[in-house]
Amino acid sequence: MSAPSSISRTESWFTTAVLMLAFSALPGCVSSAAHQGVPDDFSLDVAIVPEAGSTNTEATRHFVLHADGSLQAGRGRQGAANSYPGLARQLSATQMVELLNLARQALATAPADRPALPSQWRHEKPLQEGFTLLLWVRDSGVESATRLDAVNGSLPTAAERLRTRLHELALMR
Secondary structure (H helix, E strand, C coil), rough: HHHHHHHHHHHHHHHHHHHHHHHHHHHHHCCCCHHCCCCCCCCEEEEECCCCCCCCHCEEEEEEEEECCCCCCEEEHHHHCCCCCEEEEECCCHHHHHHHHHHHHHHCCCCCCCCCCCHHHCCCCCCCEEEEEEEEEEECCCEEEEEEEEEECEHHHHHHHHHHHHHHHHCCC
């Protein structure tokens, strides 16, 4: 009779060890990006708005990246800045780090004379040629926003890299 109690202690110890290991891994699953240098609250919202009077509705794009790595993307009506695009894919921690760095670089290129509040941008005249990139970022408890105009079709390098990478990650052309 001593053998069954020995087996049950071993099974009990093994079960306890497996449960402890599983529970210790949970925080890593929930917040894996934080371990790679991405703040727990990092998120971004990027809207690409075509020039005034554009008839190309497909030129409008909208990307929303949540802190959990879910990337939403839309084009056309679904890409309007006031819409909520559908889920495109789940990003890895490495991809989150890349977008965080690109977003920080793009924000650093913001013109100093541009109003900082997005609500003031609606008073600015739309571009007659090119497009506009509207960028909102939440990073380490700070919210930042900027409007970058693609004069003659070209954005500042960091903003263009962010725009291109979002298109790639969302599998959009």
